[in-house]
Amino acid sequence: MAEVSIRKAVKSYEAGVQAVKSIDLEIADREFVVLVVPSGCGKSTTLRMVAGLEDITGGEIWIGGDLVNDIPPRDRDIAMVFQNYALYPHMSVFDNMAFGLKLRRFPREEIRKRVDEAARILDITALLGRKPRALSGGQRQRVAMGRAIVRHPKVFLFDEPLSNLDAQLRVQMRTEIKKVHQSVRTTTVYVTHDQVEAMTLADRVVVMNQGRIEQVGPPQMLYHHPATRFVAGFIGSPAMNFLPCRLERMGACLGVRLSETVLLAVPASRTARYEPCLGRPMVLGLRPEHLTDPREPARPDAARLDVAVDVVEPMGMETLVHFVIGATPACARVDPATPAVPGGVLALHADMGQMHLIEDAAGSVV
Amino acid sequence: MGNEARPGLRPGPARDQRSLDPHQTSSSLRVRPAAFAVHAVLIAYTLLATLPVLLVVMNSFKSRRAIFGNPLALPGPDTFSLVGYAKVLGASHVGGFFLNSITVTLVSMGLVLLFGAMAAWALVEYRFRGSGLLALFLSIGIMVPIRLGSIAILQMMVDLRLENTLFALILVYTAQGLPMAVFILSEFIQMIPRDLRDAARCDGVPETRIFFEVIAPLLRPAIATVAVFTIVPIWNDLWFPLLLAPGEATQTITLGIQQFIGQYVTDWNGVLAALSLAIVPVVILYLVFSRQLISGLTAGAVK
Numbered sequence: 173m174a175e176v177s178i179r180k181a182v183k184s185y186e187a188g189v190q191a192v193k194s195i196d197l198e199i200a201d202r203e204f205v206v207l208v209v210p211s212g213c214g215k216s217t218t219l220r221m222v223a224g225l226e227d228i229t230g231g232e233i234w235i236g237g238d239l240v241n242d243i244p245p246r247d248r249d250i251a252m253v254f255q256n257y258a259l260y261p262h263m264s265v266f267d268n269m270a271f272g273l274k275l276r277r278f279p280r281e282e283i284r285k286r287v288d289e290a291a292r293i294l295d296i297t298a299l300l301g302r303k304p305r306a307l308s309g310g311q312r313q314r315v316a317m318g319r320a321i322v323r324h325p326k327v328f329l330f331d332e333p334l335s336n337l338d339a340q341l342r343v344q345m346r347t348e349i350k351k352v353h354q355s356v357r358t359t360t361v362y363v364t365h366d367q368v369e370a371m372t373l374a375d376r377v378v379v380m381n382q383g384r385i386e387q388v389g390p391p392q393m394l395y396h397h398p399a400t401r402f403v404a405g406f407i408g409s410p411a412m413n414f415l416p417c418r419l420e421r422m423g424a425c426l427g428v429r430l431s432e433t434v435l436l437a438v439p440a441s442r443t444a445r446y447e448p449c450l451g452r453p454m455v456l457g458l459r460p461e462h463l464t465d466p467r468e469p470a471r472p473d474a475a476r477l478d479v480a481v482d483v484v485e486p487m488g489m490e491t492l493v494h495f496v497i498g499a500t501p502a503c504a505r506v507d508p509a510t511p512a513v514p515g516g517v518l519a520l521h522a523d524m525g526q527m528h529l530i531e532d533a534a535g536s537v538v
Numbered sequence: 539m540g541n542e543a544r545p546g547l548r549p550g551p552a553r554d555q556r557s558l559d560p561h562q563t564s565s566s567l568r569v570r571p572a573a574f575a576v577h578a579v580l581i582a583y584t585l586l587a588t589l590p591v592l593l594v595v596m597n598s599f600k601s602r603r604a605i606f607g608n609p610l611a612l613p614g615p616d617t618f619s620l621v622g623y624a625k626v627l628g629a630s631h632v633g634g635f636f637l638n639s640i641t642v643t644l645v646s647m648g649l650v651l652l653f654g655a656m657a658a659w660a661l662v663e664y665r666f667r668g669s670g671l672l673a674l675f676l677s678i679g680i681m682v683p684i685r686l687g688s689i690a691i692l693q694m695m696v697d698l699r700l701e702n703t704l705f706a707l708i709l710v711y712t713a714q715g716l717p718m719a720v721f722i723l724s725e726f727i728q729m730i731p732r733d734l735r736d737a738a739r740c741d742g743v744p745e746t747r748i749f750f751e752v753i754a755p756l757l758r759p760a761i762a763t764v765a766v767f768t769i770v771p772i773w774n775d776l777w778f779p780l781l782l783a784p785g786e787a788t789q790t791i792t793l794g795i796q797q798f799i800g801q802y803v804t805d806w807n808g809v810l811a812a813l814s815l816a817i818v819p820v821v822i823l824y825l826v827f828s829r830q831l832i833s834g835l836t837a838g839a840v841k
Contacts, residue, residue, distance in 0.1 A: 258737035272741035
């Protein structure tokens with residue numbers, strides 16, 4: 173059990189590529205932090221730096237009050253779960269889990285006890301005698317987690333542990349991971365590119381982009397108060413609509429001009445906040461779930477918007493409607509009972525109380 | 539059965555139907571002239587390679603008169619004779635020669651495998667100054683035959699007072715086998731997923747134990763391959779035993795057999811029997827290692 177702090181950590185490679193550009197992150201003891209990084213950009217590098225598998229080019233990494241920059245992975249007391257499980261193929265499940273303990277010369281009974289306990293938590297007691305090749309993907313991932321749990325390390329590191337599993341199993345294992353964390357409460361750093369995993373698992377989510385931290389916060393905060401256009405577009409599915417717009421005066425209040433004909437009223441409470449942006453090119457951010465069919469009773473900040481429907485996607489519990497505003501494609505989430513037909517006109521309510529106003533050039537949310 | 543009219547045009551369905559209809563036999567052979575040609579070449583090569591061996595073994599069981607009378611005949615009741623074997627096993631130091639050969643081959647193989655695997659692991663896993671040059675140096679060892687250095691090696695062994703010792707042969711054979719071993723094993727090590735080593739590191743396994751307890755067990759098929767590649771040339775070598783260890787006590791079997799071949803009289807019974815016997819150990823070793831040549835040992839490690 174320990175806190176982890178990453179201070180001004182930098183990782184650059186010989187070719188001059190900076191994979192990680194000065195990251196600052198404080199992770200509290202017992203906290204579950206998810207680094208969510210879109211595919212591609214040095215996803216695991218930060219995690220591997222904490223593990224000690226990558227040297228850091230600059231900055232400091234502290235685990236449990238110790239500076240670990242120059243300490244090899246085996247002395248950092250961390251346990252890592254890999255995307256492709258990385259089980260020792262020639263050892264049984266029991267030996268896979270016990271290997272690290274045997275090396276540390278734990279007494280036999282203690283090893284047995286810890287492995288049994290981890291196997292019970294993960295529900296793999298029946299598999300202890302098997303070799304990894306006789307296991308399914310989900311079972312292998314459990315064993316990989318078991319190998320981490322038995323060590324009772326200071327920190328768990330998860331490197332995209334679910335991305336090799338099929339969709340159904342992924343959802344199931346996600347719950348398992350959360351359950352395990354609730355029972356062992358070890359500080360956890362988890363890397364993924366899947367924002368749903370991030371939202372569902374994390375105490376705090378760290379959104380990274382191009383080697384930089386975009387925003388850190390609890391899942392709900394990132395959803396409701398994204399700091400940048402990147403975070404706004406990354407968190408939430410389907411993604412937030414971004415509509416180019418201009419602010420105009422509408423009597424005492426402000427309005428968002430989307431096109432010649434469309435002008436949506438901004439809630440009066442935001443007048444002071446948005447006033448400096450008058451006249452500049454801005455982007456209106458509005459999530460599909462806040463662009464819905466008119467409901468009773470109407471929300472106070474709802475603004476009416478008539479759209480020509482392009483595509484209708486019934487999802488069962490809701491229906492996604494795609495259309496174009498001005499020249500920008502957008503999406504709305506409506507009730508399945510709403511009579512939306514391709515080519516038809518649909519009246520929507522934009523919940524302007526949930527709007528985000530984004531600087532077009534800087535990408536920051538006002 | 540529309541296919542009967544043009545059986546050669548659609549080999550797939552025609553073959554499927556043949557299994558249902560025993561009277562239709564026309565098509566399946568015709569579609570595989572290429573496969574037939576390949577097999578013909580392979581069979582011809584197999585005969586070319588095995589017939590001389592067969593001839594040696596066959597004639598080793600025949601009397602001297604029968605060997606010269608009809609060398610291609612199988613040993614019959616009249617011609618069967620174990621005189622060659624009796625001579626070889628009874629008379630000379632053949633037992634000692636065998637022991638020398640086995641010692642040299644096995645020890646050299648062991649050293650080649652140990653050092654080869656360790657060197658391959660180091661070259662693949664660790665980036666250090668000169669690692670590229672070292673890999674290049676080792677691959678030169680594959681291209682340049684070690685016999686080119688025979689004179690220098692002989693001089694060195696004499697200076698070290700190692701002439702006429704098995705140790706001299708072991709040193710030379712280890713050097714001879716290493717480049718290829720490093721080359722093959724590093725290819726295999728590269729195929730071992732990186733995460734496995736990293737997982738071991740996170741598990742707290744020291745580097746030496748990662749090599750011996752995680753990597754080496756996974757290299758078994760590769761090690762078997764290298765073992766086979768290593769032992770055969772060592773066992774069959776005549777050159778270095780003749781050069782470095784021709785003394786009575788240190789002769790290997792390939793060299794020892796030569797005493798049956800004289801300038802004027804050659805004891806063919808002895809030569810053939812000794813040659814036949816010399817094949818046996820290397821065949822046994824081959825069988826042992828080829829059983830390990832199973833791939834897919836890393837199944838279950840990842841994904």
